Amino acid sequence: MDIASLLETALMASDAATRNSAEQQLSQLAEQHYEEYMKQFAKVLLSGASVQGRILAALGMKNQLTSKLANKRIEQLNRWISASPATKATVKDAAIKVLLSDSPEMTTSISQLASAIALIELPRSEWPELLPIITENTKVSCPLNVKRSCLLAIGYICESADANDPAVIAQSNGILIAIANGIQSTEPLAQVRLTALNALIYSLQFIKENFQREGERNYIMQVVCEATQSPDVELQAAAFGCLARIVQLYYHYMSLYMEKALFVLSMNGMLSPNDRVACMAIEFWSTICEEEFEIAYQLHEQSERGEPASPDLVSYNFSLLACGEVLPRLLTLLTKQNEDPEDDDWSVAMAAGSCLLLLASSTGVYVVEPTLKFFATNIDLPEWRNREAAVMAFGSxxxxxxxxQIKPAIQEAIQPIESLIRDPSIQVKETVTWCLGKITEIALSALELEKDLEQLLSTLLVGLSDHSKVSVNSCWALINLLEQLCAETQDEPTNPMSKYYENFVQALVLLSNKPNNEFNSRASAYEALSAFVTYSALDTMPIIQRVAIEVLSRIQSTISLQQQGLSIENRAQLEELQINILSLLTNIIRRSSSEVASAAPDLMNMFIKLLEAQEPNALIEEDVFIAISAVASALGESFLPFMDSFVPYLSQALRNVQSQTCVTAVGLVADLAQSLNSKIAPYLNGLMDILGLAILNNDIKRELKPAIISCFGDIAGVMGPDFMQYMDPVMQICADLTNLVPEDSSYDSMDYVSSIKEAVLDCYVGIVSGLSTKPEALVRFLDPIFLLIRHVASDIELSMNESAARSAVGLLGDVAAMYSDGQLRNYYAQDWVTEFIKKTRGNLVFSQQTKDAARWARDRQKRQIA
Structure with a gap:
């Protein structure tokens, strides 16, 4: 069977086995004969095969060039780079020909293929002819689908490329010319202008130099502003979205444009009869508020650290200056809610509420008086939209x-708001409980609890038995109350919520037993029950014990259901319920740790049954492991009898390096080490072998590597000198990772490298702690330890990260304390050591604990260099 036929079969065959066989053959061809695969697919792309077959060919080649997995992406990049020039030329020529073929069905797939190639070649300064071809074919006179394909390709390239890559930035002029061709008002086709506008949104981060030039900046702003006035509403909405992105990236250039055009355009846009346009015009002001809040926050942070204000942190106070006109418009738009209470589609009212919240954050007290007047005017009106808008405005x-400043207003408004809990409108009741949630989250201090708490709780109790959306917000408000009123009362005889436990726990147990999870209401009830457990005082423990009995009964019932054989949909719903129940059970175990010993055999038997019954990669595995961790923490070394039956499941999860459960399993190994101490030794060889193989596997999830390194440190801390048998390979891994550099300049790559170095730091802390009585065993590893600390000291981000700085200076002190005075003079006499300790101790933002660690390090340093 030829490639075209295989593609047709993989796409169209009615028999699943036939389709799967064709897909496997194609996959094998790609794996074993990569270049032949790409050439054959390119041939199909240009052939008379069906449109579906050609689309599949384009996507098949694209999928061989890009992946969401970083390691896979690197492998694909290297395969393409290593391919012969003839093969690459064949594929690129085919891509260009189809890109320019005016085929509407191929527009999306071929632009994805062209961009996938470009994302590999442009950073290498290859395929120089691509952008000139695209630019030439975005002119007004070109066919519709050619222009769309070329502009889509630019959008895909800019969406995924590294914004700091100099080779891609060097192409910014060509990118901008192509987009300008498509976006300008002389382009007669709105579809082309829309595609160009979306491409511009993605390209904005690449055209910084163009934006710095006034003439080019003026032209960009002109064509985008013109698009807001197009009769095509999709184009209008995209234009306002583009303006929001421009404000986000280039706020410091916006003063003139706000004065000349943006204010008027956006204010008019908010009144558009088209909801999408109105929402995007509101989003423009939301972005302004966010940017100005962020500037104010950064200036405050710099002031707190005793630093001079950065000259590029300048706020034009657009939100404050426009508050008098923007605020009334937002308040009016709050009444444009969706009619159906169960319709969660983004609405003008939702956008206005979100913007009002941001406007309040950026302007503070200036929103209060107009909003309170709006509240007072609308709270008692017969139309439900006005009542809902009044409560939404107040909460926002x-x-x-x-x-x-608003304490009197809250005290005055609380009773009228609470009285609406029995309103005939579901929307009003939902917003009432949301507003009460906001008050309990951030403004509880404004209430007089002796007078207000009883009525507040009565309102929330009513809310629990109402519509699912109302009950969800009631649960959230209860969690806020417990966190704020009972955070430090677990060991107290009673707390402010104790006398209400009986009624609320009973209501929540009932709510959590509903047959469905409509609007997440059942999950919210379990979350609220967990909060009642976590913050329970001693006088409510009998109630918690009754909850425990109910929870164990429910989890056993779900196991029985699981054994009956369920459909995929019902199994997923059951797993979701089991996760909720397990989360509550885990909190009960933590709260009642002294009573876990007698129940431990039954608990572990139940957890093993749950693990046995799961499909591969089931989400519930994580929650079972977390519950087992709670049992181990409660039992300590008495958990040892359960290890033989549990370790096979733990080992299996550790080997499944592509699963999220593996990350949780690594954390569980660390927890078991902390619980069992040296009694974990009989299982350590097997676990360390699996962890060692995992960390050397290039296909593991990114977050797994730092988790494993930190886990090594936890094990070393409890094993002490007995960890020496693993020291050489562990220290080699740590030394290699100390020199890790970001694969590119993106935030994700840089953050990943920082997380790796923090994990190595944690590992060294554990190793030093474990060898504190054996300083001679550590001597040969001091060089890599000090090298890492120097990395932390010289890294701006890491040295300003409090946990990393505290660990690093603490490590300096601990190592010095292990050796007699002067023995490590060569290490501690280095200038960078003194400077790092001084910088950490003098940081105005760091906590006293961190400063004490720095003082300890300085004291031990002085002894070494005296």
């Missing part, structure tokens, strides 16, 4: 002003 301004 709570995060901006100082609570003391």
């Amino acid at each position: 301004i709570l995060e901006g002003p100082d609570i003391e």
Whole structure:
């Protein structure tokens, strides 16, 4: 069977076995004969095969060039780079020909293929003819689908490329010319202008130099502003979205444009009869508020650290200056809610509420008086939209002003808001409980609890038995109350919520037993029950014990259901329920740790049954492991009898390096080490072998590597000198990772490298702690330890990261304390050591604990260099 026929079969065959066989053959060809695969697919692309077959050919080649998995992406990049020039030329020529073929069906797939090639070649300064070809074919006179394909390709390239890659940035002029061709008002086809506008949104981060030039900047702003006035509403909406992105990236250039055009355009846009346009115009102001809040926050942080204000941190206070006009418009738009209470589609009212919250955050007290007037005018009106808008407005301004400034208003408004809990409108009741949630989250201090708490709780109790959306917010408000009123009362005889436990726990147990999870209401009830467990005082423990009995009964019932054989949909729903129950059970175990010993055999038997019954990669495995961790923590070394039956499941999860459960399993190994101490030794060889193989596997999930390194440190800390048998390979891995550099300049890559170095630091802390009585065993590893600390000291981000800085200076002190005075003079006399300790101790933002660690390090350093 030829390639075209295989593609047709893989796509169209009615028999699943036939389709799967064709897909496997194609996959084998790609794996074993890569270049032949690409050439044959390119041939299909240009052939008379069906449109579906040609689309599949384009996507098949694209999927061989890009992947969401970083390691896979690197492998694909290297395979393409290593391919012969003839093969690459064949594929690129085919891609260009189809890109320019004016085929509407191929537009998306061929632009994805062209961009996938470009994302490999442009950073290498290859395929120089691509952008000139694209630019030439975005002119007004070109066919519709050619222009769309070329502009889509630019959008895909800019969406995924590294914004700091100099080779891609060097192409910014060509990118901008092509986009300008498509976006300008002389382009007669709105579809082309829309595609160009979307491409511009993605390209904005690449055209910084163009934006710095006033003439080019003016032209970009002109064509985008013109697009807001197009009769095509999709184009209008995209234009306002583009303006929001421009404000986000280039706020410091916006003063003139705000004065000349942006203010008027956006204010008019908010009144558009088209909801999408209105929402995007509101989003423009939301972005302004976010940017100005961020500037104010950064200036405050710099002031707190005693640093001078950065000259590039300048706020034009657009939100404050426009508050008098923007605020009334937002308040009016709050009444444009969806009619159906169960319709969660983004609405103008939702956008206005979100913007009002941000406006309050950026302007503070200036929103208060107009909003309170709006609240008072609308709260009692017969139309439900006005009542809902009044409560939404009130809740949306709570995060901006100082609570003391609005304390009288909250005290005055709380009763009218609570009275609406029996309103005939579901939307009103939902917003009432949301507003009460906001008050309990950030403004509880404004209430007089002796007078207000009883009525507040009565309102929330009513809310629990109402519509699912109302009950969800009631649960959230209860969690906020427990966190704020009972955070430090677990060991107290009673707490402010104790006398309400009986009614609320009973209501939540009932709510959590509903047959469905409509609007996440059942999960919210379990979350609220967990909060009642976590923050329970001693006088409520009998109630918690009754909850425990109910929870164990429910989890046993789900196991029985699981054994009956369920459909995929029912199994997923059951797994979701089991996860909720397990989360609550885990909190009960933690809260009742002294009573876990007697129940441990039954608990572990139940957990093993759950693990046995799961499909591969089931989400519930993580939650079972977390529950087992809670049991181990409660039992300590008494957990040892359960290890033989559990370790096979733990080992299996550790080997499944592509599963999220593996990350949880690594954390569980660390927890078991902390619980069992040296009694984990009989199982350590097997676990360390699996962890060692995992960390050397290039296909593991990114977050797994730092988790494993930290886990090595936890094991070393409890095993002490007995960890020496693993020291050489572990220290070699740590030394290699100390020199790790980001694969590119993206935030994700740089953050990943920082997380790796923090994990190595944690590992060294554990190793040093474990060898504290054996300093002679550590001597040959001091060089890599000090090299890492120097990396931390010289890295701006890591040295300003408090946990990393505290660990690093603590490590300096601990190592010095292990050796007699002067023995490590050569290490501690280095200038960077003194400077790092001084910098950490003098950081105004760091906590006293970190500063004490720095003082300890300085004291031990002085002894070494005296």
